[in-house]
Amino acid sequence: MSIAANIESLQLDLKPIGVCLVAVSKTKSNEEIMEAYTAGQRVFGENMVQELVDKYEALPKDIEWHLIGHLQTNKVKYVAPFVTMIQSVDSLKVLKEIEKHAAKHGRVIDCLLQVHIADEETKFGLDHADLIELLRSEEFASLQHVRIRGLMGIATNTDNEKIVKEEFYELKMLFDGIKASFFNSVSSFDTLSMGMSSDYQWAIEKGSTMVRLGSTIFGKRVIKHFKLKDGDN
Numbered sequence: 001m002s003i004a005a006n007i008e009s010l011q012l013d014l015k016p017i018g019v020c021l022v023a024v025s026k027t028k029s030n031e032e033i034m035e036a037y038t039a040g041q042r043v044f045g046e047n048m049v050q051e052l053v054d055k056y057e058a059l060p061k062d063i064e065w066h067l068i069g070h071l072q073t074n075k076v077k078y079v080a081p082f083v084t085m086i087q088s089v090d091s092l093k094v095l096k097e098i099e100k101h102a103a104k105h106g107r108v109i110d111c112l113l114q115v116h117i118a119d120e121e122t123k124f125g126l127d128h129a130d131l132i133e134l135l136r137s138e139e140f141a142s143l144q145h146v147r148i149r150g151l152m153g154i155a156t157n158t159d160n161e162k163i164v165k166e167e168f169y170e171l172k173m174l175f176d177g178i179k180a181s182f183f184n185s186v187s188s189f190d191t192l193s194m195g196m197s198s199d200y201q202w203a204i205e206k207g208s209t210m211v212r213l214g215s216t217i218f219g220k221r222v223i224k225h226f227k228l229k230d231g232d233n
């Protein structure tokens with residue numbers, strides 16, 4: 001199927017159940033992105049800062065760009081002027097940097113806190129204790145230019161359905177618990193980003209409200225060599 005046909009059929013499935021589709025366009029060309037755009041897609045996700053900035057500059061300005069890869073504090077300044085959502089916040093340090101640059105641009109930037117749910121050392125994210133400590137901190141309470149919209153997680157890269165579903169279930173439970181404890185009257189804490197091409201149906205079954213799909217839409221990516229860490233900026 002074409003990129004356009006993939007977008008149309010995914011949106012047909014996801015819109016009625018209130019699941020937001022993030023089209024993950026990393027490594028894909030502007031032409032391929034425009035094919036998805038022309039089919040009506042507006043939310044796109046990238047994992048590298050430089051690639052995100054280049055695409056933002058070249059492509060239509062009504063695209064909502066989500067950063068989904070690990071963000072180093074010294075790169076925050078490049079995305080702060082335009083990014084719609086940063087899904088990969090994994091420390092108070094980076095959050096404070098986002099606050100600083102968002103304030104400079106008179107913006108409030110939507111963020112998700114990335115939680116480590118996978119049974120793998122390599123995936124970024126906060127563990128439960130770090131997450132609670134961050135949310136309880138006075139510094140967090142003072143942030144005016146970041147809006148925490150929810151949580152994001154990446155499941156273990158396995159085709160073992162039971163393992164992946166358990167990880168999504170745990171993240172959903174954590175989301176509900178965090179919402180009740182820290183965002184009880186905050187209606188904008190509404191986003192649980194979980195599910196990629198290989199596991200998004202399981203994620204939706206477990207309560208995902210946002211899926212991040214790359215290869216399902218655009219086809220397989222050519223693997224770039226000699227990247228130290230996937231998505232490390």
Ligand SMILES: *Cc1c(COP(=O)(O)O)cnc(C)c1O
Binds near residue numbers: 024026
């Ligand atoms: C690449 C990537 C995706 C999309 O992966 P696919 O398997 O191509 O759907 C989703 N989330 C993150 C964080 C990614 O880096």
